[in-house]
Amino acid sequence: MTYEKDAEKEKRFHLLVKIISFLAFLLIWHLLVTGAESSPFLMQYRIHEIPAPFEAVQALVGNFLGRGIGSTYERGIGLNSLMSFIRVLVGFAIACVLGIPIGLAMGYLKYGVDAGGTIVEILRPIPPLAWIPIAIMIFRENAPLFIVFLGCFFPIVLNTTAGVKCVDMKLMEAAKTLGASSRHLVSKVVMPWALPSVVTGMRIGLGIGWMSVVAAEMVGVKRGLGIGAFIWRVYTSGNIDLVVAGMIMIGFIGWLMNFSIEFTERKLLKWRRTIGG
Amino acid sequence: MFRLKNQKSDDCKGDNEVLLSVKGLRKRFGSLNVIDDIDFDLKLGELLCIVGPSGCGKTTILRAIAGLEKPSGGRICLEGKTIEGPGPDRGMVFQDPALFPWRNSLKNVEFGLEIKGMGREEKERIARSSMDLVGLEDFSHSYPYQLSGGMQQRVGLARALANDPEMLLMDEPFGALDAQTRNSMQDELLRIWGETKKTVMFVTHSVDEAIYLGDRILVLSARPASIREEIKVQIERPRDRTGEQFNDLRKEVLGLL
Incomplete structure (x- = not known):
């Protein structure tokens, strides 16, 4: 009984700390940019031009559907973000469809790593953004999609391979003595065993994909839809409030994506005993 | 391919009472000679225990029967057919239970x-x-x-x-359990064995366990493993772990190890 009460109390305290720290963050932001107006030092760096949190949110809400703002970015943050979001989902999905089987093959087949390891290890350190020129050349307006795919692909491949490589041989043997063929071994032992690792790869990949889409859009689709392109356009027309509003949107969507993957992970992998319980 | 296997299995023919027969089994890992020429039979419904010094290769014998290790020489026949690999006709129970954690x-x-x-x-x-x-x-x-x-x-x-x-292969399944749990698991095994009439081959490093469970005990030598002695356990079940007969047999087996 007392333990439960303590747990309840602790839970509330966790929430409290979260809220307080977030409010403190907003307060510091607010004080910094409003205070900058009376500090020549900070003004020199144009800190006072950065919107306070409330102004940024106001700009975000006001522009969300794209009404009442100048003609260059009349389509609004909402639609631009949605476009980026779709790009990330499609790029991520392609990366999963290709990356998971390749990772499985590299991990499971005897000469898998010999065949694919070197190629992957040489391509992987090239940042997705370094591919932008080539991507624009080949894929034109679909360049950001390709960049997202690259960002997602390597973490998914590598984590899948690593997950497969560490499969417990005891379980493989147990399955064999129960009559499993190699097809069964893959589908009923190797894949479930590697799943946590695959999901980790997916989460890292999605994060990198979301980060690269913004940069790719800034360079790749200047006039089209996309939150990266949007931010670049409002910046060049001097609307810093909307730049920050766009950044908030990026952060918020990234947070949502991570949250939903963590949620799926908890549902999917409830058989794992973890520190978090 | 298959015909060849069937032909080979002709040498496997034995008497009907015998479920499993191991003939001239040898196993080497590189230069390490683990099993050296082992012969034994397992009768239908029998509970056979194998004891031996640790590292002597008793688990390797069991794994060879399970089809998880390929013999370097000799033959293992189950119901007149040579064993060529793992299969569902031989159920294995591992020391680390090797359960699928996601199920x-x-x-x-x-x-x-x-x-x-x-x-x-x-x-x-x-x-x-x-x-x-x-x-x-x-x-x-x-x-x-x-x-x-x-x-x-x-x-x-x-x-x-x-x-x-057809048979159960048990590889020190109770080795990691505490003494009380171990004893009750032994009773459980005997009950299940009685109900299912399965043939059981049980590897253990505990002499007590072997005497308590087995119809017969194979005592192995140190590596490379060979059969040092075959002992029929004639004590009535349920066996008294502290009885005179039990103690005499314990003394005998311990003397062989």
Whole structure:
């Protein structure tokens, strides 16, 4: 009984700390940019031009559907973000469809790593953004999609391979003595065993994909839809409030994506005993 | 290919009482000679225990019978057919129970049936009766990490039994359990053995366990393993671990090790 009460109390305290720290963050932001107006030092760096949190949110809400703002970015943050979001989902999905089987093959087949390891290890350190020129050349307006795919692909491949490589041989043997063929071994032992690792790869990949889409859009689709392109356009027309509003949107969507993957992970992998319980 | 195997199995013919026969079994790992020319038979319904000094290769013999190790020489025949690899006709129970952590107990027990492509209802019916047999009917939905060591071993046993194998191969299954749990698991095994009439080959490093369980005990020498002595246990069941006969036999076996 007392333990439960303590747990309840602790839970509330966790929430409290979260809220307080977030409010403190907003307060510091607010004080910094409003205070900058009376500090020549900070003004020199144009800190006072950065919107306070409330102004940024106001700009975000006001522009969300794209009404009442100048003609260059009349389509609004909402639609631009949605476009980026779709790009990330499609790029991520392609990366999963290709990356998971390749990772499985590299991990499971005897000469898998010999065949694919070197190629992957040489391509992987090239940042997705370094591919932008080539991507624009080949894929034109679909360049950001390709960049997202690259960002997602390597973490998914590598984590899948690593997950497969560490499969417990005891379980493989147990399955064999129960009559499993190699097809069964893959589908009923190797894949479930590697799943946590695959999901980790997916989460890292999605994060990198979301980060690269913004940069790719800034360079790749200047006039089209996309939150990266949007931010670049409002910046060049001097609307810093909307730049920050766009950044908030990026952060918020990234947070949502991570949250939903963590949620799926908890549902999917409830058989794992973890520190978090 | 298959014809060749069948031809080879002709040498396997033996008498009808014999379920498993091991002939001239040898196993080397590189330059390490682990098993050196072992012969023995296992009768239908028998409970055979194998004891030997640790590292002597008793587990390797069991693994060879399971089909997990390829013999370097000799032959292992099950019901007149040479063993060529692992198969569901030999159920194995491991020391580390090797349960699938992502499956609950019932799903673990269903594993072999799933592979046979059995329908959902039949699969569940058999798995449930197997869980009943090991006394875990109330823990079907528990995941392995939620079970104690003894319970995990019961799930492992139920999983092997669900496949209705010709024989059970048990590799020090109670080795990691505490003394009390170990004793009660031995009684459980004897009860299940009595109910299912399965042929059991049981590897252990505990002389007491071998004497308590076995119809017969094979005492192995240090590596490379060969059979030092074959002992028929003539003590009435249930056996008294502190009885005179038990103690005499214990003295005899310990003297051989």
